[in-house]
Amino acid sequence: MPALENKIPPPIVAALFGLLMWGGSHYVASIDAALSVRVIAALLVLCAGVFFSLAGVVSFRRAKTTVNPLKPETASALVSSGIYRYSRNPMYVGFALFLTALACYLASAFLLLGVLGFVLYMNRFQIAPEERALTALFGADFLAYQAKVRRWL
Secondary structure, eight states: OGGGTTTSOHHHHHHHHHHHHHHHTTTSOOOOOOHHHHHHHHHHHHHHHHHHHHHHHHHHHHTTOOOOTTOGGGOOSOOOSGGGGTOSOHHHHHHHHHHHHHHHHHTOGGGHHHHHHHHHHHIIIIIHHHHHHHHHHHHHHHHHHHHHSOSOO
């Protein structure tokens, strides 16, 4: 389904999965946990998500390359420093952690399926096309980086 490749901005994809999770929370069982525990757990996971997302943006800015995920072919540098030594997609890891924080807040393990759906969508419709573009742009350098650093974590 190439029609969806690099068409929807990843923050919108994450927001849509978040809305699905929130809507689904009314229909699935939740874990009996105090609001304070849910909020603390959600905030801890959310902070990790913010760290990953911001670290990714900072690394791109330092390399003076585009942050626009809809046009990976416009990248001017292969970023493999900073957080990119540990994850090829730290901003997407951040979004997945945002969704995990939502599942913590809503106290439903079932809603983690929303995180899985997000990861599967991103792998197919965002990351695969990005990796094709980066391979075309940076060739062996990207392939070596890809072999060394994991896609997510």
